[in-house]
Amino acid sequence: MSREAFVNAAILLALLAVPLWALANDEPFTITLATRAAILALAGVGLNVALGLGGLVSLGHAVFFGIGGYAMGVLASHAQSYDPIMEAPFLIEGTKSMPIIWIAALVTSAIAALGIGALSLRTSGVYFIMITLAFGQMAYYFAIGWPAYGGEDGLSIYVRNGFPGLNTLDPIQFFAIAYTLLLLALLLVWRLSKSPFGLALNAARQSAARVETAGIRPYTLRLTAFVISGALTGLAGALFADLNRFVSPSMLSWQTSGEIMVFIILGGVGRLCAPVAGAGMFVLLEHWLGGTGEFWHIWLGAILLFVVLFARGGLIGALAGRGRTDG
Amino acid sequence: MDSVLQARTLSKSFGALRACDGVDLDLRTGEIHALIGPNGAGKSTLIKLLAGSLTPDTGSVHIDGTDVTREGVAARARRGIARTFQVSALAMEDTVLQNALLGAIGARRSAFRFLRPALRDEQARMTAEAALARVGLSDAARTPVAQLSHGQRRQLEVAVALAQSPRAFVMDEPMAGLGETGSAEMTALLDGLRHEAPILLVEHDMRAVFALADRISVLVAGAVIASGTPTEIRADEAVRRAYLGEEA
Numbered sequence: 334m335s336r337e338a339f340v341n342a343a344i345l346l347a348l349l350a351v352p353l354w355a356l357a358n359d360e361p362f363t364i365t366l367a368t369r370a371a372i373l374a375l376a377g378v379g380l381n382v383a384l385g386l387g388g389l390v391s392l393g394h395a396v397f398f399g400i401g402g403y404a405m406g407v408l409a410s411h412a413q414s415y416d417p418i419m420e421a422p423f424l425i426e427g428t429k430s431m432p433i434i435w436i437a438a439l440v441t442s443a444i445a446a447l448g449i450g451a452l453s454l455r456t457s458g459v460y461f462i463m464i465t466l467a468f469g470q471m472a473y474y475f476a477i478g479w480p481a482y483g484g485e486d487g488l489s490i491y492v493r494n495g496f497p498g499l500n501t502l503d504p505i506q507f508f509a510i511a512y513t514l515l516l517l518a519l520l521l522v523w524r525l526s527k528s529p530f531g532l533a534l535n536a537a538r539q540s541a542a543r544v545e546t547a548g549i550r551p552y553t554l555r556l557t558a559f560v561i562s563g564a565l566t567g568l569a570g571a572l573f574a575d576l577n578r579f580v581s582p583s584m585l586s587w588q589t590s591g592e593i594m595v596f597i598i599l600g601g602v603g604r605l606c607a608p609v610a611g612a613g614m615f616v617l618l619e620h621w622l623g624g625t626g627e628f629w630h631i632w633l634g635a636i637l638l639f640v641v642l643f644a645r646g647g648l649i650g651a652l653a654g655r656g657r658t659d660g
Numbered sequence: 661m662d663s664v665l666q667a668r669t670l671s672k673s674f675g676a677l678r679a680c681d682g683v684d685l686d687l688r689t690g691e692i693h694a695l696i697g698p699n700g701a702g703k704s705t706l707i708k709l710l711a712g713s714l715t716p717d718t719g720s721v722h723i724d725g726t727d728v729t730r731e732g733v734a735a736r737a738r739r740g741i742a743r744t745f746q747v748s749a750l751a752m753e754d755t756v757l758q759n760a761l762l763g764a765i766g767a768r769r770s771a772f773r774f775l776r777p778a779l780r781d782e783q784a785r786m787t788a789e790a791a792l793a794r795v796g797l798s799d800a801a802r803t804p805v806a807q808l809s810h811g812q813r814r815q816l817e818v819a820v821a822l823a824q825s826p827r828a829f830v831m832d833e834p835m836a837g838l839g840e841t842g843s844a845e846m847t848a849l850l851d852g853l854r855h856e857a858p859i860l861l862v863e864h865d866m867r868a869v870f871a872l873a874d875r876i877s878v879l880v881a882g883a884v885i886a887s888g889t890p891t892e893i894r895a896d897e898a899v900r901r902a903y904l905g906e907e908a
Contacts, residue, residue, distance in 0.1 A: 527777040529765045529784075536751035536762050543749040543759075546711070547766030547824060548737035554771065 337653035341606040344649075345516070348374075348613060352508045364504040365576070370609075370616040371511040372572045377596035377608025378518045379565030384594065385603040386526055387558040388538030392590045393449065393465030396472045397563040399585030400445050401438035401570025403476070406488040406580035408434050413491065431496045431510070434571050442567020443560050450559035454552055469587050476582035487581025494575055501575075511572055515609070518565050523605055525561070534558050566593070595633070599640055601647025610648045662689045663722075664828045664858055665741070670709055670719035679705040680716070681882035685860075687828055692850065692859045694869045697879035698903055703862045704746075706879065707832055710860070711743045712736040724827060737766060740827025742857070744817040746836055750805045756816055757801040760788035763823030791822040795849060811842040818849065822856070829859040835868050847871055870894075878903060 348371060355363035376398055383389040411418050411427025418425040428434060453464045477485045493501045501507050525531045537544040537551040544551050574580040583589065592615065599614050600607025618636070622629035644651050665687040672680040679702045687693050697703055708714040710721055712733040720729045723739045737743075742763070750759050757779075764784040765771050779785060792798050795815040805813065814834060821829055834850065835843045847868045850859060854874075863869050869876065870890050877887040878899050886896045893899055 524775045524777075527779070528775055529761075529770050529773045529778040529781065531774075532754075532758055532761060532778045533765060533771040536754060536759070539751040539753060540749045542745065543751060543820070544762065544766075545733045546737055546743045546745075546749070547762050547820065548734050548769070549762075549766050549771045550732075550734045557772070 335653075337604065337649065340649055340653040341609075344606050344610050344613070345519075348609060349512060352505060356505050361504045364508055366616055366620060368504065368508040368511050368576055369573075370613045371508065371515045372569050372576055373593070373596060373615065374609040374612035375511070375515045375518055375572065376566045376569035376593050377600075377612055378515065378522055379562050379567075379569060380593050381562075381597055381605075381608050382522055382525070382565065383555075383559050383562035384597055385607070386522075386531060386534050386538070387555050387562075389454075389555060389559060389562075390462050390594075391453075391465045391559070391562075392462050392587060392594070393453075393467075393469035394563070394566050394593050395585050395587065395589035396449065396469050397442040397446060397566040398570035398573065398589055398593065399472060399476065399580075399582070400442045401567035401572075402574035402580040402584045403482065403488075403570075404438040404441050404567070405434045405494065405571040405574040406490065407482060408437060409490045409494055410482065410488055429492070429494045431494045431501070431575070434494055434575075435514075435568055438567045438571035439564045442570070443564040445567075446560045446563025447556070450556045450563070454555050454559065466587055466590070469585065469590055473582055473585040473587070476585050483581070485582060487579055487583075490574070490578045490580075493578055507576070511576075514568065514572065518568075519605060519609075522565075526605070530554070530557070595637060597647075598637065599647055601649040601651075602645075604647065604649040604653075607647055607649055614648065663687065664689060664724060665710065665830075665860065666722040666725075667706075667710060668720045668722070670706070670716050670721065672705055672709060672714060672716050678882045680709060682719070683879075683882070683884055685710075685877060685884070687858045687860050689858055690854055691874040692854045692861055692872045694861045694863060694873035694876045695879060696863065696866075696869060696876060696903070701879040702882040703879055704832070705882070707743070707830055707860075707862060711741060711830055737824065738769065740824075740857075741830060742821035742824040742826035742828070743830045744821050744832060744834055746832040746862075748813040748817050750813060750816060750820070752806045753804060755802050755804055756792065756797055756808070756819075757785075757788060759805060759816055760791050760801075760819050760823045761785065763791065763820040764788045764825075767824040767826075787825065788819075788823045791819040792816075794822055795819040796845075810837055811839075811845075814838060814842070814846065815849070818846075818853075822853070826857045828857050829853065831859055832862050833864060834861070835863055835865040843868055 352364040352367040380394045383391050408427050409429055412429045449468045453461055456464055482488050495501055499506045533544055533549050534554045537554050541551040596608045596611030596615055600611030618633055622632050663686040667683055667685040670680055670683040695703055709716050720727055728736050761778055764787040768784055792801055795818050797815055835846055873890055876890055876893045877884050880902045886899045
């Protein structure tokens with residue numbers, strides 16, 4: 334087992350141990366914090382496909398996070414009011430079933446990623462950052478101006494959605510759902526990174542000319558990665574909305590995009606478990622420093638600066654040493 | 661006609677500059693066809709036109725008789741054009757084997773397989789490893805490219821192209837920056853490769869060119885001023901005046 338694999342296992346076990354400890358000591362709020370970390374980590378795992386593997390600095394991933402959130406909000410609110418989403422040409426009813434909501438979140442955010450990616454990936458570098466940011470802002474203001482689902486006030490869902498055989502209102506059971514999905518996403522991304530697709534995508538990040546000369550279009554690779562990336566972040570959005578039983582335009586804001594990227598930078602760009610380490614650190618800092626007042630982000634900023642200036646490999650780089658994947 | 665790669669009246673201008681001016685060129689099975697010319701003669705432009713990274717103003721490019729003039733780099737690569745770059749274009753963080761695998765994956769059109777590890781595709785891996793063995797990089801298969809010497813990177817460029825099992829090689833100065841020994845090794849390598857697929861060789865190293873080429877075309881100011889066997893080119897007055905000078 335490589336040192337990085339060891340660090341990854343330790344991080345994932347820690348994320349599992351904290352809520353189990355909290356369960357034994359009857360501290361449900363700590364379980365909720367761990368769930369929040371797992372869900373935010375999942376959003377980061379999604380972004381990491383584009384950013385870490387593909388080298389695509391997207392500042393618009395809040396779009397997919399928000400679409401996942403609204404997929405949950407729209408479906409659940411219609412189920413709550415027994416009012417179908419549409420009747421013609423065919424009937425679509427709301428649902429309170431998590432698996433169906435997840436599929437809806439995955440599909441809608443994948444479609445959005447296909448559209449946004451198809452246009453944005455014609456640019457690169459700083460233009461790509463700006464155009465993804467612009468799409469993010471468009472989605473944000475659309476959500477604010479769309480009164481049917483709460484507009485600026487957002488949308489509350491009174492009872493958490495259900496999963497067959499589980500009581501999702503029990504914090505530890507909901508944590509188990511989020512943690513399992515996180516593990517599955519990590520497994521998927523790990524397999525992806527070793528596959529021919531991952532090899533080609535990773536090479537396209539380093540030398541697009543080489544990949545193209547080998548007969549593979551970098552654009553198609555990147556668009557595929559962007560869609561997978563958006564879909565995973567969308568799934569995290571649906572879970573996040575379910576955690577809070579609330580969805581609002583703030584999920585779509587550019588600050589959210591920035592935060593998801595911060596997880597990866599804190600954890601270490603290009604590392605499989607960077608989003609888990611980063612989201613864990615973020616939730617802890619938010620919890621500890623959040624009490625110091627409105628401006629706790631200043632301290633987050635200082636830590637981020639330190640990482641970018643002195644510890645480019647992030648937390649995992651510091652623990653596991655240099656180097657990307659070892660083949 | 662056994663011409664694998666064919667250019668007909670290929671022209672390309674950048675503003676007032678005619679970088680490529682009515683070029684006819686054939687790359688035939690089993691040959692090394694060298695393209696020489698002074699700096700700024702349009703060799704790089706011609707290579708880009710053949711590989712597909714530039715579209716000509718007029719003229720056409722055929723691969724195995726198929727008109728590919730409107731096709732891009734990746735599409736032409738899938739038809740069997742393997743290009744090497746003057747300045748190595750490799751995935752520096754990846755290992756030597758991973759880079760070679762990329763050529764095999766491209767040729768096998770298996771880049772959109774998502775779950776099985778690339779290293780477990782036995783056929784692609786065998787192709788890649790055979791290519792590395794051919795250029796003498798087998799021992800470095802697990803080494804990241806960033807740790808290779810310049811000469812090894814030049815060899816890897818050729819190995820990636822070889823792993824594409826190409827119909828034709830288009831090589832842009834494979835000897836660039838190699839010392840005397842490196843050049844001799846590369847010359848021996850290319851000498852054997854012509855039987856796998858013909859090579860269009862752009863090269864400044866005249867010793868290598870005259871040792872390897874079956875035919876030579878001389879490009880001056882975007883136009884081919886002479887084309888023939890090394891003996892014919894050596895004897896050509898116009899070439900002597902324009903390019904080779906007295907030492908040739």
